[in-house]
Amino acid sequence: MNVDKLAPLPAVGELLSRYALFHTEDMDEARRRGADVFCDHRLDFAGSSRAFDARMCFRRLRGIGVGRMTYGGDVAIEPGRLEGFTLVQMPLSGHERIRSGDELIDSHPGVASVISPHRPVSMQHRAGTEKLFIRIDSAVLERHCIQHLGHDLRDPIDFRLDMSLDSTAGQRWMRAVQWLIAEAGQDDESGGAMALSSPLLAAQIEQMLISMLLMCQPNTYSERLRGESPSIAPAFVKRIEQYIEEHADEALTIVDLAEHAGVSSRSLFAGFRRFRDTTPMAYLKEVRLKRVHESLQRACDGNTTVTREALRWGFSHLGHFTAAYKRRFGESPSETLARG
Structure with missing residues (x-):
């Protein structure tokens, strides 16, 4: 299976259309x-509008399922704990706010969500949102993880909630998903949808997708799956992450960070590249963007402005700041402030 060479995806309205499950108002x-x-859940309107036009396409493939869905309106989804499966959601359009345990993210076409089964979850699905999703049975995921590790699991598999689809790992994951969807959409004569019914190919696809998720998305066992020692090399990386969290409002440089870590700038770069797939300064920028986002969300009076918060967290070029903010959160800073 060559997932690097993709067949062109069909138009959004045609994705997985041969597997339409329901369409209802x-x-x-x-x-x-x-x-x-999925599982039993509460489903309610999340605003004054009563617009609702739900559609779902879904194809089961052994222990995984691939689908596409929309609710066609503003709705709140309360499933509690998923328990029996992990859910990866990749918006094609629109915006969802997802809380899982203590984590809260805004998911949009640049940021997918990976919902672990052991933490309570709730979702705010906005009108105009449509998404692809991958459902993975917990027992199957755990079995594959055990096979990779060579020993039983000591703790549940817990994934980081947000997946940046602009990252190298996120792009690798999306290539695998796009390959599967493109194959599922092929006519039977070309060996696509019919071939996916082959037990042998279905087993290979299941293994490929689960392995890709375990390797691409940070989780409880990431370091062990990569064959790394979790207690030695990452120590200075974690020290710098904590330092950045505590001093993000200060004028930090790479020299400052390296001195605090007690390593060279080169070693600091290498550590972040290897263990975090980013750079120290990019991590600092991400933390500062999150702080602006949190400040705008909490705004409850007329004194908070986008410009003031951007400058407070070190963003002097407002045009670049606004573009980076929109890529990260799927909306402009002023839109976040208006909802605060």
Whole structure:
């Protein structure tokens, strides 16, 4: 299976269309039919609008399932704990706010979500949002992880909630997903959808996707899966991450960070590249963007402005700041402030 050479994806409206599961304007029906794929959950309107036009396409493939869905309106989804499966959601359009345990993210076409089964989860699905999703049975995921590690799991597999689709790892994951969707959309004569029914190929696809997720998305066992010692090399990286979190409002340089870590700038760069797939200054920028986002979300009076918060967290070029903010959170800073 060559996932680096992709067949062109069909138009959004045609993705997985041969596997249409339901199309309804009845919320109770959508909840019941959705529960058959996911789990029992609460589904309610999240605003004054009563627009609702739910659609789902879904194909089961051994221990995984691939699908596409939209609710066609502003809705709140409360499944509690997923328990039996891990859910990866990749928005094609729109915006979702997802809380899992203590983590809260804004998911949009640049940021996917990876929801672990052991933490309570809730979602705010905005009108105009449509997404692809991959559902992975917990037992199958754990079995594959055990095979990779060579020993039983001591703790549940817990994934980082947000997946940046602009990162190298995120792009690798999306190539695998796009390959599967493109194959599923092929006519039977070309060996696509019919070939996916082959037990041998289905087993290979299941293994490929699960292995890709375990290696691409940070999780409880990432360091062991890469064959790295979790207690030696990353120590200075974690020290710098904590230092950045505590001093993000200060004028930090790479020299400052290297001196605090007690390593050379070169070693600091190498450590962040190897263990975090980023650079120290890019990590600092990400922390500062999150701080601006949190400040704008908490704004409850007329004294907070986008410019003031941007400058407070070190963003002097407002045009570049706004572009980076929109890529990260799927909306402009002023839109976040308006909802604060």
